Amino acid sequence: MKLIPAIDLKNNKCVRLIQGKEQSAEIYNENPIEQAKYFEKEGCEKIHIVDLDAAFGRKDVNKETILDIRKSISIPIQLGGGIRNKDDVNFWLEKNIDYLIIGTIAITNSDLVERITDEFENKIYIALDIKEENIGTGSRDEIMIKGWTEGSKLNSEQISTIYNKSKIKGYILTSINNDGMMQGPSLTYQEIVYLLEKPVIFSGGYSHYLDLELLSSVYESKQSKDYFRSVNGGIEGVIIGKAIYSGSIEIKKAIKALNKYAEG
Numbered sequence: 001m002k003l004i005p006a007i008d009l010k011n012n013k014c015v016r017l018i019q020g021k022e023q024s025a026e027i028y029n030e031n032p033i034e035q036a037k038y039f040e041k042e043g044c045e046k047i048h049i050v051d052l053d054a055a056f057g058r059k060d061v062n063k064e065t066i067l068d069i070r071k072s073i074s075i076p077i078q079l080g081g082g083i084r085n086k087d088d089v090n091f092w093l094e095k096n097i098d099y100l101i102i103g104t105i106a107i108t109n110s111d112l113v114e115r116i117t118d119e120f121e122n123k124i125y126i127a128l129d130i131k132e133e134n135i136g137t138g139s140r141d142e143i144m145i146k147g148w149t150e151g152s153k154l155n156s157e158q159i160s161t162i163y164n165k166s167k168i169k170g171y172i173l174t175s176i177n178n179d180g181m182m183q184g185p186s187l188t189y190q191e192i193v194y195l196l197e198k199p200v201i202f203s204g205g206y207s208h209y210l211d212l213e214l215l216s217s218v219y220e221s222k223q224s225k226d227y228f229r230s231v232n233g234g235i236e237g238v239i240i241g242k243a244i245y246s247g248s249i250e251i252k253k254a255i256k257a258l259n260k261y262a263e264g
Contacts (some may be wrong), residue, residue, distance in 0.1 A: 001258045002046055003251065004078070004201065005039045005244055007032050009053045009062040016242045017052070017102075025052075028245040030143075036069045042120075042251040046098075047075045048239045053149035054082025070096055080127060080172075083170045089116055093123060094186030101172055103127035104145040109151045121167040125201070129177045130192070141192065148176055156192045164197040170236060172194050173198070175204035203239035208249055212238065212257050215225050 008015050014029035029035045039047055049069065053061035059082055070077060079092055080101030092100055106113045106126045117124045129148055130141040143152045143159060156173075163171075173192060193200055202215060215238060238258070243249040 001235055001256055003044060004046050004048045004237045004239045005251065005257045006048045006050065006203075006239050006241035007035055007039075008050045008052055008241065009065060009081075011194060012062055012065045014245075015052070016245060019170065032065055033072050034070050035085075036073050040075050041074045043255055044075065044251065046078060046237070047073070049077055049081075050101075050149070051078045051079065055080075056149075057082070057147075057160035066094060066097075078172075079124060086112065086116060089120065093120060096209070099123055099125060099169055101125045101127050103129055106163070107143055107145050109156060114162075114166055117163075117167040122169045124168050125170055126159070126163050126168055126170050128159060128171050128173045129176055130156060130174060133139075139206050144176060154164060157195050160197070162197040165194075168198055170199035170202045172203060173241070174202075174239075193218070199234050199236040201236050201239060206238055206240050207243040207258050209254065210250065 008017065010025050012032065013027050014032045014035050015025040015027050017025055034142035036047055046220060047069075049066060051062045051066065053059075066079065078099040078101055079097045080103065083089060083092070083100055083102055084105050089100060089102075100123060102113055102124055104115075104127075113124070113126075129144045131144050131148075131151070141155050143154050143156065144150065145152050161173075173196075204217075206212065215235070240249060240254065244251060
């Protein structure tokens with residue numbers, strides 16, 4: 001199970017948002033290239049980059065910075081934010097970005113995305129950016145699109161029926177309600193994850209080592225482990241952003257913890 005640190009880019013700086021709201025941006029590092037090098041030096045096996053400007057419709061703001069990060073590190077990069085057509089996919093893969101995260105068009109144009117995944121097998125993650133709403137004693141989820149600014153009126157179960165049998169690399173499951181809040185992950189994950197028949201990366205709200213233990217303990221039974229290894233493909237990792245930048249989670253300690261839980 002990998003620790004995947006996040007670099008969210010806005011105006012070529014590392015920032016963090018609260019619940020994806022652009023006006024909440026707080027700068028954590030003005031040099032994202034050095035930040036990426038630091039993550040690699042600390043032992044991270046992959047970096048998660050989100051181009052926030054592209055997600056909000058400003059496609060070229062961070063392009064050169066992303067390319068400079070690619071040239072500066074050797075570990076894989078998964079990139080999301082504003083990838084909304086085949087030309088975007090071709091551009092980034094030709095520039096040696098290892099994996100792309102597709103959100104909006106995965107929801108609005110699934111036929112196109114399935115053709116893309118047929119061509120670029122195991123290169124595409126589908127973003128399940130989930131907003132949870134309480135209904136009575138239960139809850140339901142809605143997939144958000146266009147930089148989390150619009151609801152799709154579709155839920156994770158409906159989307160999983162489209163992509164479970166496709167050639168995607170996996171899913172990135174993000175709780176918008178918890179993202180950047182430092183209040184722990186969503187328990188709704190437990191309901192959603194069993195719908196997904198591809199590897200899963202979790203994101204949103206991980207702020208303490210106990211959260212990492214919870215992530216493991218949810219699936220600790222033998223039955224669950226067998227399911228995730230044979231059907232789901234396993235839990236690939238967890239994306240952590242604000243907790244690393246604020247110092248509440250140390251990278252090496254978190255990597256050690258995740259390795260311990262994964263082997264337990």
